[in-house]
Amino acid sequence: MSDIAGEQKSGHNLAEYSVSEISTALKREIESLFPRVRVRGEISQPSFPRSGHCYFRLKDEGAVLDAVCWKGTIPRLSVRPEEGMEVIATGRITTFAGSSRYQIVVDSLELAGQGALLKLLEDRRKKLAAEGLFAAERKRKLPYLPEVIGVVTSPTGAVIRDILHRLNDRFPRHVLVWPVAVQGERAAGEVARAIRGFNELPEDGPIPRPDLLIVARGGGSLEDLWAFNEEIVVRAAAESRIPLISAVGHETDTTLIDFASDRRAPTPTAAAEMAVPVRSELRASILDQARRLVSGMARELEQHRRSVLAAARGLPRPQQMIEERAQRLDDRGERLLQAGKRLIEIRQAQVAQAGLRLRSPLTQIDAKRAELLSETRALNTAWLTYRRCELDANEQHCQKLARLQRQSQMALDGFLQREQVRLDGAGKLLDSVSFKSVLARGYALVRDAAGVPMMEAATASPGAAIAIEFRDGKIGARITDAPPVSATKPARPAKKSGGDQGSLL
Amino acid sequence: MSDKSKLKEIEALSFEDALKELETIVQQLERGQIKLDEAIAAYERGAALKALCERKLAEAKAKVEKITLSADGQVTGTEPAGLE
Numbered sequence: 191m192s193d194i195a196g197e198q199k200s201g202h203n204l205a206e207y208s209v210s211e212i213s214t215a216l217k218r219e220i221e222s223l224f225p226r227v228r229v230r231g232e233i234s235q236p237s238f239p240r241s242g243h244c245y246f247r248l249k250d251e252g253a254v255l256d257a258v259c260w261k262g263t264i265p266r267l268s269v270r271p272e273e274g275m276e277v278i279a280t281g282r283i284t285t286f287a288g289s290s291r292y293q294i295v296v297d298s299l300e301l302a303g304q305g306a307l308l309k310l311l312e313d314r315r316k317k318l319a320a321e322g323l324f325a326a327e328r329k330r331k332l333p334y335l336p337e338v339i340g341v342v343t344s345p346t347g348a349v350i351r352d353i354l355h356r357l358n359d360r361f362p363r364h365v366l367v368w369p370v371a372v373q374g375e376r377a378a379g380e381v382a383r384a385i386r387g388f389n390e391l392p393e394d395g396p397i398p399r400p401d402l403l404i405v406a407r408g409g410g411s412l413e414d415l416w417a418f419n420e421e422i423v424v425r426a427a428a429e430s431r432i433p434l435i436s437a438v439g440h441e442t443d444t445t446l447i448d449f450a451s452d453r454r455a456p457t458p459t460a461a462a463e464m465a466v467p468v469r470s471e472l473r474a475s476i477l478d479q480a481r482r483l484v485s486g487m488a489r490e491l492e493q494h495r496r497s498v499l500a501a502a503r504g505l506p507r508p509q510q511m512i513e514e515r516a517q518r519l520d521d522r523g524e525r526l527l528q529a530g531k532r533l534i535e536i537r538q539a540q541v542a543q544a545g546l547r548l549r550s551p552l553t554q555i556d557a558k559r560a561e562l563l564s565e566t567r568a569l570n571t572a573w574l575t576y577r578r579c580e581l582d583a584n585e586q587h588c589q590k591l592a593r594l595q596r597q598s599q600m601a602l603d604g605f606l607q608r609e610q611v612r613l614d615g616a617g618k619l620l621d622s623v624s625f626k627s628v629l630a631r632g633y634a635l636v637r638d639a640a641g642v643p644m645m646e647a648a649t650a651s652p653g654a655a656i657a658i659e660f661r662d663g664k665i666g667a668r669i670t671d672a673p674p675v676s677a678t679k680p681a682r683p684a685k686k687s688g689g690d691q692g693s694l695l
Numbered sequence: 696m697s698d699k700s701k702l703k704e705i706e707a708l709s710f711e712d713a714l715k716e717l718e719t720i721v722q723q724l725e726r727g728q729i730k731l732d733e734a735i736a737a738y739e740r741g742a743a744l745k746a747l748c749e750r751k752l753a754e755a756k757a758k759v760e761k762i763t764l765s766a767d768g769q770v771t772g773t774e775p776a777g778l779e
Contacts, residue, residue: 334711335751345761345776354759362757367776369761387762387770397762397773473752479717480745486724487738494731
């Protein structure tokens with residue numbers, strides 16, 4: 191140093207620093223001056239490079255202060271640095287000699303004031319809502335009766351006791367408590383981890399996977415409840431596949447997890463009430479259902495029984511049905527038989543009739559004969575009748591005729607008698623002149639073969655047969671050519687008198 | 696579906712579904728608009744559902760456990776919570 195100083199020609203009395211020396215001196219000075227300060231400002235340009243550290247700037251209207259948050263500190267931060275965030279950073283001021291800068295090394299960050307917190311909350315809510323994390327369609331229905339309930343809360347304190355107490359009052363369940371810090375820098379990470387951890391439990395693992403989650407915390411200030419506004423928690427709640435009830439703070443407190451949860455309970459006790467139904471009520475309801483089931487069934491059976499009875503009354507006896515049918519069958523069978531026979535008969539009759547129409551000539555003749563006979567009879571009868579009538583009619587004529595006849599007979603008789611007398615006289619006279627009387631006197635009459643009296647000898651040829659009548663009779667003779675034995679006077683053939691032929695009138 | 700598989704199917708029902716179905720069956724029976732064989736089947740199912748519901752109710756008992764975590768935040772198991 192002295193050498194250097196000795197070389198100073200200008201006569202400066204100032205000590206000469208190297209850059210490093212001055213930088214180190216400054217660093218020491220500044221760090222000793224500001225070992226721990228709280229700086230309020232707005233976060234600007236936060237960045238999270240791969241190194242895991244976090245850099246941002248704090249600024250206000252007039253100045254900018256670089257800020258760094260080492261990797262190991264970041265998990266403990268109650269708020270994650272975001273652009274525009276009004277914070278109070280706590281840490282020490284140091285310098286970065288490499289680029290002539292000073293900066294604050296942040297140990298913790300807190301939001302600056304209620305208004306700023308609320309604004310941040312609102313901004314974050316809007317952002318997450320825009321992502322759809324709070325959408326109604328994401329909400330799942332809570333199970334009616336969960337078997338296992340996972341509770342994310344502090345293992346100590348009134349909250350878990352309230353929940354367990356109310357659960358046991360209503361419906362004792364298997365409860366898994368995932369202990370977390372519900373306040374402070376670690377709280378958000380632990381709560382998010384717990385929600386994810388429950389979701390990651392295997393379905394059939396040794397630890398039963400809850401079918402309902404309750405994330406709960408008692409009442410507190412906005413800052414106390416801040417972990418439940420953290421994005422990491424809200425996202426975990428929104429992503430939970432297990433239905434989730436949020437119960438953070440009192441009824442008037444609303445945290446962002448309430449928007450993302452499936453149900454929001456105003457208090458932890460209310461969450462327990464949402465989680466399970468009341469067992470005694472269910473038991474009563476089931477008993478009622480069971481009673482109605484039995485009575486409903488009984489009524490149903492009774493109704494069917496009545497229907498069966500009613501239907502059975504209308505059901506004829508099988509025997510009777512069979513008998514009736516058998517009878518009908520017999521009847522039909524009989525009629526079938528008869529029908530066959532009758533058909534034949536009808537056909538036969540038709541044939542016979544046809545045959546009748548087709549009469550043989552003989553039959554026709556017979557018929558005609560019979561007809562004729564009967565006609566004849568009728569005619570005879572008619573004739574007889576007619577004759578009888580006629581006879582009757584003629585009877586009188588006949589009698590009259592008879593009378594007339596008798597009268598005429600008598601007249602005739604008289605006449606005849608008289609005539610007889612005359613005839614007798616004439617006869618006697620005749621007889622006296624007849625050839626017979628000649629014969630009686632001994633003469634004979636010759637007649638030829640024809641009976642003609644032969645008057646002339648010339649007519650008599652030899653060999654001819656002749657008849658000779660004597661007084662007492664006739665004889666046959668033949669003419670010979672021998673000369674007559676004696677000349678005798680030939681007898682004159684007597685003229686026949688009408689002696690025996692007398693005329694009637 | 697055989698009786699056994701029917702019973703198995705009922706076993707798989709949640710309490711709520713079982714209760715709802717029981718209520719439906721009761722209403723059907725009470726309305727009396729059901730065929731007899733269906734009524735009998737419904738009654739049997741109703742009885743099984745009722746038994747399931749009662750068993751689920753009877754099974755209710757409190758068991759409170761606390762998740763235990765390893766140093767790196769992994770779930771190691773559970774232990775009695777000892778909260779009450």
